[in-house]
Amino acid sequence: xxxxxxQLRNDFDGELKAVSADAGANALRDRWxxxxxxxxxxxxxxxxxxxxxxxxxxxxxxxxxxxxxxAEIEKLQADFAxxxxxxxxxxERIDVTLPxxxxxxxxxxxxxxxRQKIEDIFVSMGYEIEDGPEIETNFxxxxxxxxxxxxxxxxxxxxxxxxxxxxxxxxxxxxxxxxMQKRRPPLRIAAPGRVFRRDTPDxxxxxxxxxxxxxxxxxxxxxxxxxxxxxxxxxRLFGPETRTRFRPSYFPFxxxxxxxxYTCFKCNGAGxxxxxxxxxxxxxxxxxxxxxxxxxxxxxxxxxxxxxxxxGLDRLCALMYGLDDIRLLYENxxxxxxxxx
Ligand code: PHE
Numbered sequence: 077x078x079x080x081x082x083q084l085r086n087d088f089d090g091e092l093k094a095v096s097a098d099a100g101a102n103a104l105r106d107r108w109x110x111x112x113x114x115x116x117x118x119x120x121x122x123x124x125x126x127x128x129x130x131x132x133x134x135x136x137x138x139x140x141x142x143x144x145x146x147a148e149i150e151k152l153q154a155d156f157a158x159x160x161x162x163x164x165x166x167x168e169r170i171d172v173t174l175p176x177x178x179x180x181x182x183x184x185x186x187x188x189x190x191r192q193k194i195e196d197i198f199v200s201m202g203y204e205i206e207d208g209p210e211i212e213t214n215f216x217x218x219x220x221x222x223x224x225x226x227x228x229x230x231x232x233x234x235x236x237x238x239x240x241x242x243x244x245x246x247x248x249x250x251x252x253x254x255x256m257q258k259r260r261p262p263l264r265i266a267a268p269g270r271v272f273r274r275d276t277p278d279x280x281x282x283x284x285x286x287x288x289x290x291x292x293x294x295x296x297x298x299x300x301x302x303x304x305x306x307x308x309x310x311x312r313l314f315g316p317e318t319r320t321r322f323r324p325s326y327f328p329f330x331x332x333x334x335x336x337x338y339t340c341f342k343c344n345g346a347g348x349x350x351x352x353x354x355x356x357x358x359x360x361x362x363x364x365x366x367x368x369x370x371x372x373x374x375x376x377x378x379x380x381x382x383x384x385x386x387x388g389l390d391r392l393c394a395l396m397y398g399l400d401d402i403r404l405l406y407e408n409x410x411x412x413x414x415x416x417x
Contacts, residue, residue, distance in 0.1 A: 081137045084115065085144070092148055098156045105149045109142055116142045183417040187286055187405055190393050191268050194288050197312045198266035201305070203290065206267040208251045213241055216250040220372040221329040236272050236283075244272035248289035249329055252365070252384055255291055256373040261380045262294035268389075279401040286389035291365070293375065293382030299332070299364060302383035306336055306362060314341040321356065330363025330384060341396070350395055357395065360387035 088108060095101050108115050119138055123131050184192075195205050209216075217223075218230055228234060229246060236244040251267035268288040275281040292305065303322065310318045318341065322334040336359040340351035347353040362385035367377035394402045397416075404412050 081119075081134065081141055084119065085141055088141075088145055088148075092152065095152060098153065098160075101149055101152045101156060104152075105146075108145045108149075116145065181417075183414075185405075185413065186393050186397060186416045187389055189416070190389050190396070191286065191288070194313065194387075194389070195266065195268060197309060198288075198290065200312065201264075201308065203264045203266040203292075206251055206255055206265045208254045208267060208269065210245055210270055210272070211238060211242055212245045212250050214243070216253050217243055217245055220253040220369065221249055222366050222368040222372070223328045227328065232274075234274055236274060245269075246273050247271050248287040248386055249327075249384065251289050252291050252329070252369065253373060256293065256370070256375060261375060261382070262292075264292045266290050277403055279403070280391060280394075282390065282402055282406060284406070285402075287360075287386050288389065289384065289386045291382065291384045293365065293370075293380050295380060297364075297381045297383060299383070302362060302364065302385065305383070306359075306385055310338045310359070314338065317344055319345065320359075322362070325361060325363075327361050327363055329366050329369050330361075331366045333361065333363035336360055336362050336385065336387075350398075357392075359392075360385060362386070 091104055091107075095104055106114070109117065111117060116138060120135075123135055123138070126134060198205065214230075217235070218227070223229060235246050238244070248267050248269050248271060251265070251269070255263060255265040255267070266288060268286065270284055271287050272284050275283055277283065290305075290309075292301070303320070307320050310320055317339075319339045321337050323337065325333050325335040327333040337356040338359050339345035340348060340355055340357050342348050342350040343355065345355040347355045351357050362383065365382045365384055370377040370380060370382075390402045390405060393399070393405060399405070
């Protein structure tokens with residue numbers, strides 16, 4: 077019996093070595109210690125034929141063999157599991173030092189970026205941002221802005237009319253009227269938006285473009301306030317070294333009126349390609365709100381005065397980004413737009 081158990085153990089060791097996969101380990105366990113037909117189970121059943129003394133010794137050795145078989149198979153299964161895990165780790169390995177794949181996200185249009193920057197400056201100076209209609213009655217487009225009946229801006233050659241009373245606004249100055257009707261002075265508003273003019277499109281013109289209007293009304297406001305405000309505005313937009321100059325000009329809704337220029341943000345006034353050698357860039361119109369405009373909205377010009385200024389965003393945007401044609405801003409060509417992400 078003792079030799080037989082040694083033989084069994086040798087047999088098992090041989091079979092154990094030959095197992096190369098998980099399934100094999102399970103089969104080996106069933107074959108040796110399976111409850112019904114396991115080799116050791118069967119061997120146990122033969123113990124009854126032995127003398128009590130032999131039975132004790134052989135029973136003990138068989139039990140040891142059984143423990144040994146179970147432990148070896150467990151070890152083998154643990155080895156297989158560890159090997160499987162190691163293989164999986166290699167297979168699923170990722171190189172965290174590789175650069176990530178960039179996710180294509182939407183981004184803002186260059187005009188929007190510029191508008192937001194300008195809005196932020198106005199807000200930082202205590203102005204509220206106002207939005208208003210793009211289709212206006214003649215009252216907002218012309219009458220309230222002191223634009224006389226025979227003024228060329230009223231002609232259908234300059235303005236897009238919808239009918240006799242309605243037209244697309246040709247300037248954000250219409251927002252002066254809305255703002256003053258909506259709230260009583262003192263008031264400070266900035267109104268960005270689209271405006272429309274019957275211009276033939278070319279590199280510097282488009283029938284639709286963007287303006288921002290600034291308006292301030294209070295007691296005792298002077299031309300000095302306008303100049304100081306515009307100076308501060310361009311410094312915040314282009315940098316503290318920027319200077320401004322005012323050239324007398326005429327707009328029906330202001331008196332006096334002036335065109336504003338600022339020193340070129342590229343060459344700071346020395347003259348370069350951007351400012352065409354002059355050192356100055358045109359910003360837009362400005363002036364002290366005309367008494368007739370204040371009267372049109374029921375504000376007493378003896379009590380309140382104010383200023384307004386307007387600037388165009390499109391040419392500025394083109395200058396800032398070095399575009400040689402503003403129409404690029406409206407064509408929605410993705411190859412152009414995706415450069416601004
Ligand atoms: N609305 C004028 C324009 O479009 C600019 C302007 C605004 C002038 C405010 C005076 C005051 O040219």
